[in-house]
Amino acid sequence: MEKRVENLLNKVSYASITIATITLLITYLQIPETCIPPDTPITKPHQKFPSSTCDSSLRRPYLSPAKKNIRLWSSKPWISQLNSFTRFFSDLQSTGLLPNHSRVLCLSAGAGHEVMALHHMGVGDVTGIEIVESLPLVRKADPTNLPFFDAVFDFAFTARLSEALFPARFVGEMERTVAGGGYCVLAVEECGKELVDQIVGLFHRSKLVGVGNVTLIGMRMTRIIMKVGDASSSSS
Numbered sequence: 001m002e003k004r005v006e007n008l009l010n011k012v013s014y015a016s017i018t019i020a021t022i023t024l025l026i027t028y029l030q031i032p033e034t035c036i037p038p039d040t041p042i043t044k045p046h047q048k049f050p051s052s053t054c055d056s057s058l059r060r061p062y063l064s065p066a067k068k069n070i071r072l073w074s075s076k077p078w079i080s081q082l083n084s085f086t087r088f089f090s091d092l093q094s095t096g097l098l099p100n101h102s103r104v105l106c107l108s109a110g111a112g113h114e115v116m117a118l119h120h121m122g123v124g125d126v127t128g129i130e131i132v133e134s135l136p137l138v139r140k141a142d143p144t145n146l147p148f149f150d151a152v153f154d155f156a157f158t159a160r161l162s163e164a165l166f167p168a169r170f171v172g173e174m175e176r177t178v179a180g181g182g183y184c185v186l187a188v189e190e191c192g193k194e195l196v197d198q199i200v201g202l203f204h205r206s207k208l209v210g211v212g213n214v215t216l217i218g219m220r221m222t223r224i225i226m227k228v229g230d231a232s233s234s235s236s
Contacts, residue, residue, distance in 0.1 A: 065135070078113070084217045085117035088187070091214075093121065097183050097225070098155055100124065105153040107146075107174055108160035112137025113217075127153075144169040151179035159187040159216065161199070171202040180230035183209075190220040205229045 063071070072078055092098045100122040106114045109128035115137045118126045133140035141147055143158075144166050156174045164170040174184050184206060186199065190213055200208050203226055210225035 069136075072111075073116070078111075081113045081217045082117055082120075084215075085114045086121060088214060088216050088223075089114070089117055089121060089123075092185065092225075097185075098123065102154040103127075103152065105129070105148075105156045105174075105177060106138075107143045107156060107158040107170070108163065109138045110134070110160070114157060114159070144173055146173045146177055148177045150176055153178050154182040155185070156183070157185045157187075159221070161186055161188055168202050171199075172204070175203055175206055175226075175228060178228045180228055182228045184226040184228060186224045186226075187214070187216050187221045188224065189222070191222050196222065196224060199224060200226070 089098060098104075102123060103125045104118055104123055104127065106112075106118075106126065106128040109115055109130050111134045112128050115126050115128035128138040129141035129143060129146070130138045131140070131142065143164065156178050158170075158174065161167060161170060171184075178184055184203070188195070188199065196208075196211055206226040206228045208224070209227045210223070212223050214221055214223045
């Protein structure tokens with residue numbers, strides 16, 4: 001009896017192995033080619049379609065970081081945002097808040113539009129920081145834990161306070177690194193007095209000297225200008 005069961009199990013095993021082998025073979029033979037056939041119809045005539053995914057023309061030449069930057073900086077979207085920041089800072093420069101000898105810090109500077117705009121305006125000492133660097137315009141640093149000594153800048157700017165996980169720490173570091181008599185300028189989504197008061201309340205040794213609505217990078221925003229006092233004026 002045991003011998004019969006053993007033989008039956010062996011037959012079942014052999015049959016299972018045979019079925020599995022045939023299944024794998026069929027599956028392998030039915031796998032489509034990875035290359036798209038050259039005669040594939042183009043469903044969107046306005047888009048170029050490669051003859052296949054293996055088309056040698058798709059092998060793009062290596063571009064150095066410098067060449068990639070040149071291509072990026074010459075694009076229409078970049079130039080549009082650059083011009084917008086230039087107009088924004090030119091207005092501040094015309095009021096005497098931003099002379100060319102200013103030491104400027106741009107927090108959460110993204111790809112560096114504001115940094116480039118300031119450079120083009122003649123401001124020579126500009127530092128842009130962001131969680132992810134975008135060299136050569138923006139270096140890597142945490143805006144809530146800046147790697148700078150106290151009072152080393154004359155002017156600080158950000159247009160991304162709303163993205164900060166810890167707004168109080170963000171503003172605290174911004175204020176800490178600006179010397180007495182300098183300015184912290186923020187551009188936030190257009191808002192009313194209540195939100196402005198909340199933002200102003202995040203500062204401890206600065207006073208509000210200007211609020212106004214502006215257009216920046218195609219959006220309506222509220223510009224808040226804070227004048228930083230001496231360290232001794234910090235509230236306890």
